[in-house]
Amino acid sequence: MSDAPAFGSGFAAAFRDLILWRRDVRRFRTDPLPDGLIDELVALACHAPSVGNCQPWRFVHVTSEERRDVVRASFRRANQSALEGYDGEARALYARLKLEGLDAAPVQLAVFADETTERGAGLGRQTMPEALRYSVVGAIHTLWLALRAEGVGMGWISIIEPDIVTKALGVPEGWTLVAYLCIGWPVEEHLDPELERAGWQDRAPGDELILKR
Structure with missing residues (x-):
């Protein structure tokens, strides 16, 4: 007999709002987050799916x-x-x-893929080895949503030099930097992405992104 919870329409609507209101935050308050919150939500993110159940994410x-x-x-x-x-x-x-948001965000996480992990025995990676890094991205997105549900913002910085950052953090050989994250209370909340508001890039219409074959 299954003990799985039933997710009703109210939860589905709230989950849709969570996804739509998730933003890449760059403007943070400097006050700290509650003690233990980051550890709790990173642990939750570690329940994300991973190829071969290898759980290759490493949070620093x-x-x-x-x-x-x-x-x-x-x-x-x-x-x-x-x-x-x-x-x-x-x-x-x-x-x-x-x-x-490097000067203001109280929490900064670097997220790596452990390319040397023996967990999962290589299952699912023989033809698509990049699935290991995709698994890490899945954990990052899970963390992003979990943070947003608590009212906390996250920004993903890709404009960095991976080799230099990796060396500075002194992580084991064989770990590949996937993301550098800034986390904290957002200064403001917006439904639309900041890059859209700034005039850099509008969202693409759905018919450009979804094809049927």
Whole structure:
């Protein structure tokens, strides 16, 4: 006999709102999160699906100011390099974008894929080895939703130098950086993405994203 819970229409509607109101947050308050909340929600994220049940995600809580400074410097270099790849109006718009919350977010997590894990015995990775990193992304998204359900914001910073950040964090060889996350109370709440509000990119219509064959 199954003890599985029944998820009713009210829960489904609230879950839809949770997904729609999840945002990539860049503007954080500096006040701390409740004690134990991050550990609790990371543990929940570890219930995400993974290829072969290998659970390859490795979360690193970055508390050292020295290491955070390395990440900030890496962002500045990578962001300047990215800026130089644009011209004209796009360059001016890019320069105005707020793309990180490294100076304010009280919590910073680096998330790695353990490419050397023996868990799962390679099941599902023979033809698509990238599924291991996809599994890590699934855990990150699970964490994102769990944080949003608590009113906490998260921002995913991809404008960094993976090799430099990985070295600065001193993680085991064979771990691949998948994401650097800023987490904290958001300064403001929005239904629409910040990049859309800033005029960088509108959402694509559904008929461009979903095909039938």
